[in-house]
Amino acid sequence: MTDFRVPFGFEDALRPPVRMRRARLAPAVLRVGRGGEAGTARAKLERIVRRTPEVMVKITGRTRDGGHLQRHLDYITRNGKLVLEGPDGERLVGRPEVQALAEDWRAELAVVKSRRDAPVSFSIILSMPAGVDPGRVHDAARAFAATLFGDRHPYVFALHTDDRHPHVHLTVRALGRDGERLNPRKADLQLWRETFAAALRDRGVEAEATPRRARGVVRKAERTTVRKLRERFERGEGAMPETLKGALESAAKPRADEPPWETPLREKQASIRRALVVEALRLQASRAGEDRQLGQDLEHFIRTLPPVATRRDILARALAVDREKPQAPMGRSR
Template identity: 35%
Template sequence: MVRPKVFVDEYLLNWGDKLFYPPVRKIKKLAVRPLSWTKVLLPNKSSEIRAQIARTTKKSPEVMVKITSNKNAGKGMTAIRNHLDYISRNSKVTLEDHEGRTLTSRADLKDLKEDWSHDTPEVSQRREAINVMFSMKKGTPTDEVKEAVREYLTEEFGGKHEYVFALHTDTDNPHVHAVIKIAPIRKKDKRLNPRKKDLQRWREGFAENLRKLGIDANATPRKTRGVVQQPLHQYQIHKLARDDGASQNAMPFKSRSLPLSEGKKLLATNQSQETQAWANIASVLASSQARSDRVMAKDIIAFMSSQPIRHINEANISKNAQRAPKNHEKLIGDMPALPRTK
């Protein structure tokens, strides 16, 4: 049975949220919102999810945003000064601060350090600043990377926290280092305390700003893409580049050899939700009246087949799905029933 657009959009709204945004917003176990709500918000949100699916299945470059993992990073002005020297290459690389001022000389850097030291202890038991790196794939225009980071830092921290950042082009991947003070500018505001969901939001904001500048960029959770290996730490990447001349064209991963039984267990515990979401999205798109949706369903099947952990057979997708859209009606039998609305 062919499904109308409103039915397809309601399913996309539910399963797309589970697939792409679980770390950011918590969704209640309600698959379909009240009709009055969906009339207003559904078209834009469903278009956003379709765009996200398209970027993911065609494997658009993924942005990287990470906080330096050094346990002593940012713990007092001594550590902060050292990192400022590092990202500025001892004043050889231009810094830019939260007010848009550029710091190009040793004198400028010295003034910044003195200014920050007024309310920051030399040594602290807690972090007084966080060091964040925004990175994009090899070949991305460096000016656009810096502009995207500048815009996002303004959106996220402007008027709330002091920060400085610098663009580095000494590796294959253009990247920006930012030092952000944890103490707020206004005393009534809270100290910065980023969590996993915040990092995902930062990734999404960075990727969105790159797209506004015409750069293809994506920011999906690793498990959504079927990736379970952890990326190398920053110092490991730099060591590879120094010692072996290794390219950062693709982010290296820690080797992780698992027995078959362990791999299946990992799949069942870590990827069941993502697999189920992909399966349901492919099924409902295959039943859509729109040809573009049916084509997207075939793209999803191909994408799932090529994921690092191949779990196409674990999903609730019929083998007939691979022949969509001709046999799309057979897919609906694998879909859970749509919950009733009050």
């Protein structure tokens, strides 16, 4: 019999970063990983220790009118070359059928009184790391869409395999069948990640949707727009983004002037790591072989966790290294 129990303090790492009860679509879906059952917590901990690939579920944009929606659908179908799939296996083939769908969605929105800037649809990407079978990603996306939107919001999706990462473009109509508008919150996005990860696991694909803190990561992912601006600046094609400029100014300040949110962040990560160390030692002393193995794996995981480094820390180190570089001698003037 296993001696595993939920590590005291680690429940904060397993807990989603937002209050899941605020998710608007929560009543219609299977809740995943509430964290109250030891079996669920152990399975999640085992996947974290194995560094199971994390799913990506991201809202990439909103279409504002029929023309915008048509251009988006042309993009995800490669101008009609890829098949669009909808609920119950509905298939749209070729640009004429795609154009008809865009017109239907636009027309239905037009008869409903709403804000002038109300979106026609939401564009969502479901993705996994390279090496995952695209067919299983496609099947999981089909189950994900049916579970979340099947009887609420019309949707279509297409699989892309022309990239290292197999991914699905899912387009969901903002106006629901009952007249309710889709307005996802942060809690919805976390719930979507967990639902997609569970759908992949049901199809034999190792997948997780854990908070960053459970994996020892404290930095948020860079926003796409900021990353593109930064890359343009690094290529010498534009001005330094204001966000990067502010981050550099913050990194140049002494440690005593660090932002007030960084201290609790470090303390939280230290608390989680202490809890893991205690649990690793306890499991290694267990009579059950599976517990001892998990304890050894957990110890290795802890030893290989990245240092707790905020973006400010990384930029500060980069600035320090840059200052220490020897300056090239000035050329002799004639």
